[in-house]
Amino acid sequence: xxxxxxxxxxxxxxxxxxxxxxxxxxxxxxxxxxxxxxxxxxxxxxxxxxxxxxxxxxxxxxxxxxxxxxxxxxxxxxxxx
Amino acid sequence: xxxxxxxxxxxxxxxxxxxxxxxxxxxxxxxxxxxxxxxxxxxxxxxxxxxxxxxxxxxxxxxxxxxxxxxxxxxxxxxxxxxxxxxxxxxxxxxxxxxxxxxxxxxxxxxxxxxxxxxxxxxxxxxxxxxxxxxxxxxxxxxxxxxxxxxxxxxxxxxxxxxxxxxxxxxxxxxxxxxxxxxxxxxxxxxxxxxxxxxxxxxxxxxxxxxxxxxxxxxxxxxxxxxxxxxxxxxxxxxxxxxxxxxxxxxxxxxxxxxxxxxxxxxxxxxxxxxxxxxxxxxxxxxxxxxxxxxxxxxxxxxxxxxxxxxxxxxxxxxxxxxxxxxxxxxxxxxxxxxxxxxxxxxxxxxxxxxxxxxxxxxxxxxxxxxxxxxxxxxxxxxxxxxxxxxxxxxxxxxxxxxxxxxxxxxxxx
Numbered sequence: 001x002x003x004x005x006x007x008x009x010x011x012x013x014x015x016x017x018x019x020x021x022x023x024x025x026x027x028x029x030x031x032x033x034x035x036x037x038x039x040x041x042x043x044x045x046x047x048x049x050x051x052x053x054x055x056x057x058x059x060x061x062x063x064x065x066x067x068x069x070x071x072x073x074x075x076x077x078x079x080x081x
Numbered sequence: 082x083x084x085x086x087x088x089x090x091x092x093x094x095x096x097x098x099x100x101x102x103x104x105x106x107x108x109x110x111x112x113x114x115x116x117x118x119x120x121x122x123x124x125x126x127x128x129x130x131x132x133x134x135x136x137x138x139x140x141x142x143x144x145x146x147x148x149x150x151x152x153x154x155x156x157x158x159x160x161x162x163x164x165x166x167x168x169x170x171x172x173x174x175x176x177x178x179x180x181x182x183x184x185x186x187x188x189x190x191x192x193x194x195x196x197x198x199x200x201x202x203x204x205x206x207x208x209x210x211x212x213x214x215x216x217x218x219x220x221x222x223x224x225x226x227x228x229x230x231x232x233x234x235x236x237x238x239x240x241x242x243x244x245x246x247x248x249x250x251x252x253x254x255x256x257x258x259x260x261x262x263x264x265x266x267x268x269x270x271x272x273x274x275x276x277x278x279x280x281x282x283x284x285x286x287x288x289x290x291x292x293x294x295x296x297x298x299x300x301x302x303x304x305x306x307x308x309x310x311x312x313x314x315x316x317x318x319x320x321x322x323x324x325x326x327x328x329x330x331x332x333x334x335x336x337x338x339x340x341x342x343x344x345x346x347x348x349x350x351x352x353x354x355x356x357x358x359x360x361x362x363x364x365x366x367x368x369x370x371x372x373x374x375x376x377x378x379x380x381x382x383x384x385x386x387x388x389x390x391x392x393x394x395x396x397x398x399x400x401x402x403x404x405x406x407x408x409x410x411x412x413x414x415x416x417x418x419x420x421x422x423x424x425x426x427x428x429x430x431x432x433x434x435x436x437x438x439x440x441x442x443x444x445x446x447x448x449x450x451x452x453x454x455x456x457x458x459x460x461x462x463x464x465x466x467x468x469x470x471x472x473x474x475x476x477x478x479x480x481x482x483x484x485x486x487x488x489x490x491x492x493x494x495x
Contacts, residue, residue, distance in 0.1 A: 033350055040346035047349065048279060057126040057285045060388045061303045063349040 001054075001073040001080075002029050008049045009036070009069075018042045029070030056080050083371035085332040085490060086252040087322035090166025090315025091431045092263070094158040095424075096132035096308055097417055101165055104428075105435045108414060108443040109464045113292035115306045115419050120269050128283035130291040131269050132308030132419035147207055148220065149187035150267035150309070155217040156224055158311035159261055163225065166315035166327060168259060174228040178257035179221050180248050181233050182240030182264040184422040184479075185273060186214035192272045217265050229257050237478035238385075239338065240264055240423035241312065242485040245430055246336030248316045258321040263313030264423035273307065281349065282479070283307065284386060295420075296447035297384030297413035298391050298455040305385050308419030312427035314434075319493070331434035334471065335370025335488035337362055341481055352389050359397035359484045363475060366486035370471070374401055377409060377488075378469040379442050381429040382457075383477040384413025385420045390477055395455035397475075410467060412460040416446045426476040426487065433472035433489035440468050 006027040013023035019037040038046065047058055050072075056079045066072050093099060096114025097107035107114070114132045123129035134154065146153060163170075170177055190212045194204045210216065215233040222231060230251065236243045241264025248260035277283050284304035287294035295306040322329055339362040345353055367374060383394050399406050414432050415425060436442055442465045451459060474487040 040348055043349055044279075044281065047281070051126065055126070058281075059285050059303050060281050060349065061286075061301075064352055064388075066350050 001077045005073045017045050031069045084253045085334045086316045087319045087329045088331045088434050089327040090162040092158040092162030092313040093431050095310040111444045111446045117291050127278040129288040130294040130306050149190045151265045152217050152220045154311035155265040158313045162313035176258040178230040178260040180244045180262040181218040182244030182423040184237050185268045187212050238422050239476045239478040239485040242426035242476040249333050252318050259317040264427040265311040266422035266424045267309050269309050293447050295386045297386045299448045300450045300452045302386045306419035308421035310421050310424045312424050329492040331437045332490045334490035335366045337365030338485040340483040356396035360400045362484035362486045363401050370488040377473045379472050380411040381474040382413045383475045392454040411457045412445045429474040437469045
């Protein structure tokens with residue numbers, strides 16, 4: 001599931017919807033979401049992209065407290081079950 | 082002593098019933114108006130629950146009408162309010178104003194028109210008049226031959242509160258003797274659901290159990306349940322109401338709105354709570370009513386089942402009431418009515434007026450476990466009997482840019 005998250009970030013970076021340098025940075029499970037340089041709209045863009053790719057709904061109540069890309073990947077995996 | 086206006090007419094059109102008597106019966110009984118969405122196919126993976134106004138009785142809503150659904154709802158609610166007030170317009174039409182609050186206006190017509198334009202179909206010329214946000218007030222003017230001041234306010238979910246606040250200002254300033262004022266929202270459209278789903282504002286976890294989807298302050302709440310409806314009131318100067326022998330349900334004692342100013346943008350992963358603007362609006366409304374927080378007998382909460390804003394509201398109430406927080410009964414009609422945008426504040430005022438009249442606070446339904454961040458004396462389960470002097474009604478607009486509040490009080494002659 002981590003690949004789904006990082007692939008989404010790289011594609012959004014290439015389209016200019018999140019900082020372009022994310023396409024060239026190492027993105028790992030331990031990478032903090034807060035260090036990606038995303039503003040609030042970019043975060044919503046990322047969530048929308050992930051929902052499309054994983055065919056899941058990530059509700060508002062699930063998101064507070066997610067710190068890293070790994071946390072995000074696990075949250076998606078949980079709702080995909 | 083602050084000047085109050087008399088509330089003499091109540092016209093709710095809602096998912097739990099229309100007309101003051103049926104609306105009140107359903108609220109006190111704790112009946113849910115949220116059901117599976119029937120109007121159109123819900124968005125894939127999105128919210129499939131809505132508080133739809135049931136048809137046909139007692140309203141003659143016509144899907145084939147050239148009028149928007151909002152206009153039809155507004156006309157029905159306005160007629161109920163005027164009938165309830167037994168207000169004769171003859172002889173003083175220039176002294177009766179009309180104010181409509183609406184968030185999305187005539188979105189159904191706009192969406193249909195855009196679809197027609199995209200298909201190359203000619204749109205009807207009357208759409209130019211029917212699609213603008215002020216169409217509802219124009220139709221009220223025509224229907225009831227109104228000739229006084231009119232206004233349309235669009236301030237998101239606060240619109241109904243701000244419209245009622247403006248009506249109070251008009252009465253205090255002597256611009257009108259009576260004002261037909263309320264909110265209307267016909268937001269159950271594919272476009273609206275797409276927008277609000279993208280903004281992650283809607284509940285998605287209760288599609289299989291729709292009557293339990295709107296759960297303000299509950300630990301398992303998960304977002305707003307959209308609703309539709311209209312609610313109008315007749316608000317008059319007390320002198321005018323008494324001179325014509327009108328029944329005064331309650332009084333409108335105070336109003337305020339406050340903006341949030343510059344603040345950190347919303348972060349879904351790390352939401353930051355800023356209760357201060359809400360608290361300022363609530364305190365300013367009490368100031369406008371010239372009463373201290375100690376005199377508030379109950380709070381009609383914004384309580385929209387939003388994961389974020391319910392907690393913000395609870396924190397704002399804590400800062401307003403301090404140690405007394407646990408002694409102030411709070412309820413949310415949105416637990417039964419969903420989030421009906423601009424209509425909700427007007428329905429809150431109607432419910433507050435009826436609460437004061439009946440000395441009864443309707444329950445908040447679907448609260449199985451109170452969110453620990455919301456340590457309120459929430460009226461749950463059954464309606465609670467209590468003598469009420471003032472009810473403080475809170476309204477939060479989508480996006481958290483600004484906040485409004487109204488104070489409803491007992492008839493001063495009682």
